[in-house]
Amino acid sequence: MEIRKISSEIIKPSSSTPEHLKSYKLSAMDRFALDISFSLVFYYSSVGACKNISDHLKKSLSETLTYYYPLAGRVKDEFSVDCDDYGVTFIESHVACKMSELIKQPKIELLEQLRPYNEEEMLTTAQANMAVKVNYFDCGGVAICVSFRHVVVDGSTAAYFVRNWAKVASGGSLIDIKDHVVFDCTSIFPSQDVSSMSKGQPDANDEAITEWFVFENSKIAVLQENIGNRPTRFEALLALMWGAMIDAYAKEDDPTVQIGALIPVNLRRKLDPPLPEQCIGNAVTIGMTAWPTKERAEYNKIVFKVRELISMVDEYVKNGFQNGWKTCIIDHAAMDRNSAMKMLNFSGTSRLPFYQTDFGWGKPVWCSAGQRSKNNNFVLVDTSDGKGIQVMVRLSKEDMAKFEQDPAILAYAS
CATH class of the missing domain: 3.30.559.10 (Chloramphenicol acetyltransferase-like domain)
Structure with missing residues (x-):
């Protein structure tokens, strides 16, 4: 090109x-x-x-x-x-x-x-x-x-x-x-000394691979039904993809490994009064939790864990950011400091108005989002019909080979 x-x-x-x-x-x-x-x-x-x-x-x-x-x-x-x-x-x-x-x-x-x-x-x-x-x-x-x-x-x-x-x-x-x-x-988020807090670094890997996986509306509906308890589309796909990575590492017979998940939570609607969706700035906190590979990945339990984490964020906001703001809400009960941790980054942008972006010649036929420097990354965006979800996945070559051959991924993704 x-x-x-x-x-x-x-x-x-x-x-x-x-x-x-x-x-x-x-x-x-x-x-x-x-x-x-x-x-x-x-x-x-x-x-x-x-x-x-x-x-x-x-x-x-x-x-x-x-x-x-x-x-x-x-x-x-x-x-x-x-x-x-x-x-x-x-x-x-x-x-x-x-x-x-x-x-x-x-x-x-x-x-x-x-x-x-x-x-x-x-x-x-x-x-x-x-x-x-x-x-x-x-x-x-x-x-x-x-x-x-x-x-x-x-x-x-x-x-x-x-x-x-x-x-x-x-x-x-x-x-x-x-x-x-x-x-x-x-x-709302008063300035404070962040020098002692680790931001981390973009985990760049020039040998990582990016692939797009499309989940059609009908397949998502089946997945939601199979999980039960009415998970959202984001919850269902997060459970599917997180579960695939848990299963992949469980096969390596190392029970000390945990597969962690970083889940951003937009605070705009949770504040009282709420912030406008279009306001400039970062109004997002991160929820962090983990799943030990020694335990079988069950989708309904993963969804429950995600909901618990979001509830922690809600409670934190409700209590008026006691003891100052936090950029990361951690499910401490799920974290084992003695275990090796592989962290996955999930972000759901399916509620954002990408396909409402009409410059006068119609709506876009496709939208893509993300950054190349961030690995172990899963970015969820609506498909153009607003019913399905496409996911940009960036993983190492080894992890991508495991992920795209997972039976559940093969069953639900195009």
Whole structure:
């Protein structure tokens, strides 16, 4: 796949950011987030008769950045963002292939080429909070890739930003959300010393493999019925995939190994009053639990364990963050400090409005999300019909071979 850059320019907010808003405070949750970048890519089969696509996208992006002005800024230090309207890089490129060929059997190495920057360039060379690349295919299809810096944006912010940009591009207005995008989250998650807390590092592995697994609605319904107790789609698929990894390592006859799970929980709806879904920042805490491979992986018990963990988060929020905020809620009863731990990262974005992102030429035919530097990673996104779920799985070669041959994965996944 050959990609040729057509142009590159800086897009600034359509209105200058007022002086009193030029310093945006990072909350404790922001400061604890890994300083990495991640991308969302929206694929459109054809833009048809749309005229002046480039100017149309740039103008609407400029208008949207007026409301999301920290995204046009630069991280000043660990406490704040300088919102001095530096702007967002907007790159256009031509892709010498048909888009259908790319998304029929997506390869992470090819999808990475659709990004405006690779992950290292985004943070070092560009030092950007956000960047855009619009990729035009020979067939008339368009893939819009938007990259974000994680310490400023979480997945919810990113999804709603792109949807709202599309809303402006298709003739809508954001005036109704102007007071629901940027506000001081340090009042909820006050800044504190995080130097003693380990953020961890992106567990990069250049030899890891990324594959997409599609779970059709009918197969998910069967799985839910087999598990019982009415699990959500996320709970059912998490149990299936976590169970596959538990079974894989159980076969190695090492009873000391535990397979852990990191499960992000969006706090926006859990707070009282709730935070708007589209607000900037990181409003996510992490639940962590584990399953010993010496115990048989039973889906209904895994679902119960996940629900217990979410209940711990709910209780923590209900009690008003006693003893300060936490970035990780741990099921201590499940953790054996004397055991080796293999940790899996699960994230469910199936409730986010990816397929509502219509720039004026229809909804996307496919969306992809994630970052290459994070291994043992499972990212769940709705399929385009809103009924099934696709999962981007990134594992080592050895683990992927075990995972994709698991009988339950073969039974439920396409």
